[in-house]
Amino acid sequence: MPASWPRPEHPTDLPTRAAGLAQAQLRELEAAARLIREGALAPAQQALGALLVQAPEHPEVLRLLGILHTRGRQYDAARTALGQALQHWPDDPLALTDMGNAEQAAGDVETALAYWRRACALAPDYPMGWSNLGRNLQVLGFTEPAVEALEHACTLGPSLLPAHVLLGDALVHLGRFDEADRRYRAALALHPACGDAWRGLANMKTRPLSAEDRAQLVALLKRTDVAEPDRIALGFALGKASEDQGCYEEAFAAISDANARQRRLAPWHAGGFHAFVESVLAAGAKLPASPHAALGEEAIFIVGLPRSGSTLFEQILAAHPQVEGASELPDLGEVLVEESARRGQPFPRWVPTTGAEDWQRLGRRYLERTARWRRQRPRFTDKLPENWLYSGVLGAMLPGARIVDVRRDVLEAGWSCFKQQFYRLPHFACTLTDIAAYLRDYEAAMDRWQAAAPGRIRTQPYEALLADPEAEIRALLAFCGLPFDPACLDFHRAMRAIRTPSAAQVRQPLSRGTARAEHYGRLLDPLRLGLGRPLAPR
Missing domain, CATH: 1.25.40.10 (Tetratricopeptide repeat domain)
Structure with missing residues (x-):
């Protein structure tokens, strides 16, 4: 050297x-x-x-x-x-x-x-090393070891703000909500305007933010020295706190402002997305038949609009002794990105030039990347909502896989998206009209694919589960080729890490009292108009 x-x-x-x-x-x-x-x-x-x-x-x-x-x-x-x-x-x-x-x-x-x-x-003795290890363990689904690493990071570096937030996130995913609350508030003691800490508190959906929290958020948002990313997160948290306190107009105003700020960072273009969906539909119209019809039968994809109940249905399936709940995996999209790089063309431009052997290779690559989720149980769920875009090509890539398309009342689902902060930008959920446009494209594409392959794709209404849980759960398991197991009826008792904003909600029994959109009346008319729904009464 x-x-x-x-x-x-x-x-x-x-x-x-x-x-x-x-x-x-x-x-x-x-x-x-x-x-x-x-x-x-x-x-x-x-x-x-x-x-x-x-x-x-x-x-x-x-x-x-x-x-x-x-x-x-x-x-x-x-x-x-x-x-x-x-x-x-x-x-x-x-x-x-x-x-x-x-x-x-x-x-x-x-x-x-x-x-x-x-x-x-x-x-x-390097706290950032332990924080990095904990963060990556959490991303990979190893939540309990992640907690240990992040606790070590916080002990070594008590002023290391990201470690406290990451530890709060990991504790939420394990259902340890009181401990998570303390970690987020420890982060706020270091930095009262820490957007990630407020985001964590707001994402514990079943725990209301207090009037004191709301007053603190209002005061923080009046300051001129709050960084824009923190200001956006504080706005979403203020929306949650205001809704929790029954102040719906104030909630809508706070969420609208936060979304407008987020959209300015990276605008989403409904016309461009519609053209992309049309190109995906056209490219996948004549895919080669796979010689291996069972390839991918280990996988159950759960897709749909975010905030429509996909985490709930994953929790039900993950309660089955044959199924591992893997949460939102990036692997399917990554495999297609790899292929796009190899071919020097973006997806789906290269799709018409593919043969059955190409799709078999891509399917096996996906199974290789996700193999760790089948070490304890033979089946696994992949519940990244936007994987609906690939439902057509999955017929050639993983013909044995099952796809569960979760549908919730579009007004409730759309409003729930609008008030949730998404970090991947640009995102369709920053305006009510864009949400409506995205919903139209998603439902039209999935309806077309489901009609062509009903044995491979199941449309699963969220409200049907609330109306008759056992019948719907039995039908869902049968569609996935799984024998009925009574543990799936007590899904909320399943002990597993849940790495989505619904982590608190799916640890409770089913409840019909989840509707919120009705409180907002005419404020949601842009969404109704885009969806072809009657406007709110004047």
Whole structure:
């Protein structure tokens, strides 16, 4: 190892990490790191390109190159660059963490966890390492170990704000709501305007926010020094607190303002989305028949509009001894993104050129990426709502899979979407008219696919479950090829981590008192108009 590249004494000590670089090179390194954080990958590549000419073996330069390749989905190149960095600094927790990130992005979860755990073992007093491990364990569905790691991070770094919030999230997912409340409020003691902490409190749907919470949120939103992302989250929380207190006009005003701010960050375009859905329908009109009709029979996809009850139906299925509830998995979309990158064309443009063997390969890739969810039980659920877009091509890719299309009263579902903060932008839920447009496209596409393949796709009304739970649960299990099990009737007793905003709601017995839209009267008329519903009485 060159003497000018000493191993950093502390993982985040930039002067020693950049030792051996001239001041001008250090500025280029910092600029490249900033560009990567901002998602400006092409300019970051340019900045790193100059550094690689001048210092091609510098471990910190190589580490940043590995991060850049991971962000650009070039996973083999990322492994190579990070591996070269680790040849110089084999015990560097940051490079090990980044290698874990690259492995996770490539779909190798076990290898990723090994790297993250090694990073913590090598820097046991580094709270950010434990926080990163906990965050990734939580994302991967290992919630109880995530709690342990995040508790360790909070002990080592009591002022580490993200660790408190992440720990609150993990505790919510385990149903430990009192402890979660304390963690979120510990974060607010550090930073009263912490949007993520208020978001966590508001997402515990069955626990009302107090009048004192509402007053504090009003005061915080009057301040001029609140960052825009925090202001948006505070607005959604104020909407929840106002609704909890029966102040519906104030709730609607707060939620509308938060949505308007969110939409300005990245507007969603209804016309462009409609054209995309039409292209998906057209491309999948003549898919090749699979020679392996049972491929994918392990998978049960639960799709639909967010906030329509998909978590509830997953909880019912996950109570069955043969089914693992895997929550919202990114793998299906990732497999199609990988194929798009391989072909140099976006989905669904390349679909008409595919053969049965292509779809079989993609189906097996999905099953490979999700194999860990079948270690304890033979079947699993994948309940990412927007997977409805792929319901057509799933007939060729995973013909044995079952798709449950959850439908809820569109006014209730649409309003529930409007008052929920979504982090993936742009998002259709920022205006009532966009929600209506999205609903029309979704229902039209799913109705078409369901009519063509009723044995593969089941339309499951939420209200039907409330009206006759046992009959609906029996029919759902039969559709999925599962024998009836009485545990599914007591789904709320199932002990599992639930990683969605419905984590509190589905731990309770069924209730018919969940309607909220009626309180808002004419305020929801833009949604009614877009859905072709009668307007509210004047």
